[in-house]
Amino acid sequence: MSLISPSGRLGVLRNRNLAFYLSARFLGTLAVQMQSVAIGWQVYQITHSLFDLGLIGLAQFAPFLVLILWAGHVADTHNRRTIVLWCLGTQLLCSLLLVLFTLSGSTVVWPVYAVLVLYGSARAFMMPAQQAVLRNLVSTQEFSQAVALSSSNMQVAIILGPVLGGLLYVFGPNVVYAVSSTLLAVSVLLMKGTESAPQARTRAPVSWHTLLEGLRFVWSRPIVLGAISLDLFAVLFGGATALLPAYAHDVLAAGPTSLGLLRTAPGAGAALCSIALAFWPITRRVGAWMFGGVALFGAATVTMGLVHSFGVALVALFLLGVGDMISVYIRHLLVQYETPDEIRGRVSAVNSVFIGASNELGEFESGLTASWFGLVRAILFGGAATLVVTGTWMKLFPVLSRMDRFPHHEAEVAAQKAG
Template sequence: MSEILLRRHKPFLAFWLARVCTASAFQIMTVAIGWHIYQLTGDVFDLGLVGLVEFLPRVLFMLHTGHVADRYDRRRVAALCQSVQGVVALALVIASAGHAVTREMIFVMAFLLGSARAFEMPSTQALLPNLVPPALFPRAVAASASAMQAATIAAPAFGGLLFAFGELWVYAPTALLYAIACLLSLSLPARGQPPQKGRASMESLLAGIHFIRSRRDVFGAISLDMFAVLLGGATALLPVFARDILDTGPWGLGLLRSAPAAGALLMSFWLSRFPIERQVGRVMLASVALFGVTTIAFGLSTSFWFSLAVLVVLGAADMVSMVIRGAFVQLETPDEMRGRVSAVNGLFIGASNQLGEFESGVTAAWLGTVPAVVIGGVGTLVVSGLWLKLFPTLAQRDRLHAEPPADPQDEARPA
């Protein structure tokens, strides 16, 4: 079905390619910045701080990012954000050429990168439902995720390899990728919500939060992901595992970063052909529990190849939860509110990733790297069990959305 989407829906193809470029660029930047700052300071706490700095803009600008996505042309908002990220990459290119990159500069660049992504995410998420027919949307979510994961497999390994030749060589390609993504975003057709008139009000800014609070199953789905990955995320500590525990270098770090994406890519291919249509609540909770188990296994591993295999399973489990949550939230949200709801959802996602990196860095600094990862995996298992009790209707949910009403013209047609 993903092949049909890419072949028959040209706007979706442009969207798909833009996601490939932005995912590749961001993954390369993540590997480079993480290794770069650890090389400069050798302090595991700084790895956590980078995640915190990238996450802060999502909190500071959350209400405004969603309102911008619903008020202005989402294509232009996405393109502008991609341009800003390209400028960040260029700044690092210039600084690297002059050997002027410092710890403080990396934090500033991380904040700018996080700010641009904070505005980009609600706009791109709200664009997708307008590019494909509603009946194909769950499959489009999986196909879109496969694009990002395919890029994520190659990009971190490529970034780690390039870093071995020097910082300049790893930052330059990201600027080009962001430029291509910008052009592709601008090529998308103008569809979806009309521009909203009038000044922003507090009621308008808070509409996304009120909507999610009024939909208990939606709130349960996105908060499950936030708390589970917040506790179980260990990606910020991969430079420590690569250098100090698994005894490898930048190329090994790139492979470790790519492994979850490999599992996620395989799972997204499966879900694009065989979407989960029944017992979606229990499947999502089971996938989160599996995420916790694999996190524990990774933390205890001292074998590079076993760690890679475990991370592949971890990525596959995370993809199941992500596709179910992404399709469910978008299908439950009216188009005129998708930007604001996506902004709140983006905050949850950011908390489970960037804030989770900070939590991992702090815990590792206090308790040690391996105990921090193992405790986080146990915490993820506890969260999946608690959500089974706290959100029983979510656990018992059978389908992503209600069946659409039958078309009277279809009923009138002879068999």
């Protein structure tokens, strides 16, 4: 890592559009994280089913998988800021629908899954646009700074969201959903006040050839393919965080407030790691750092399954977040530095498929294996599988595991000098 002065690193925040964008993203992420605690706890209280917890992830991922390639094309042919704005508005609608569901007193959970399908559809369009628009908000010299600050911003929201959601759940899930709706409304207003630089838009009509352009690009870049597929399979098997409502309730005999703290721990680890990366960015031994981060993720998951202590679980989840942040940081820089702007949306869509599969599909996988083998065994299996994936990918993608610098490290150096 190399040292960057705090004043130089934070100077990028003088960019008004970036500040508005980060504020909108912070409030939107905070609202979604608050909701995630309430949804998981509410569904488990109604059904007491581990499989139903897994369906929460599947309900979000299924429409995401269907729509994501089209969403990537839309991000390359339409204004990315406008797409993010409309998606935030749809998330606001989802929060309001959850308020109505709770007030209805229903004891069936299919309406929750229906809302999550709508949320997953909005997320499909928002993720490629959101990943790509950051490149249009800042200069090349500011980009690595913006990535670190954007990651820090999101992780702070991930820290606070579950805690606030757990505390507010004491007053009922409808309170959580109402507060989330308010935050999303403010997020919409902030995004509306953001302006992005002109983007290089493709004029090609929608076809399978144009939709698959991002996939062809990723497949032709072994470094990019190895980085995002590593994250896919590692987190796919290590998605133990989806089981935290049951883990807190059945293993630790804890309530919703403790669940909020457990959900916060990975975000705390990721946030502190991203802050460190803002001042000491990784510039050497990139491959070793990435594989080490994923291995830490798997080892932390195994620890959580072996030692059934609230304190140990908090520490393990904290370290899990640190490892995940290192992987995310390196992968994001690799993808964005390597991608031309005119196909950035479609490449970001492919990246989003891998992220979505690892998260939502990973949640479903965890719920399914827990219903088959038991809660603790599913956590142990997931952590061990992540470690196996790490070792396998080091052999499959030796160019990535031996990478010393980013392929475009001169852009990173230029950004550091500019800072």
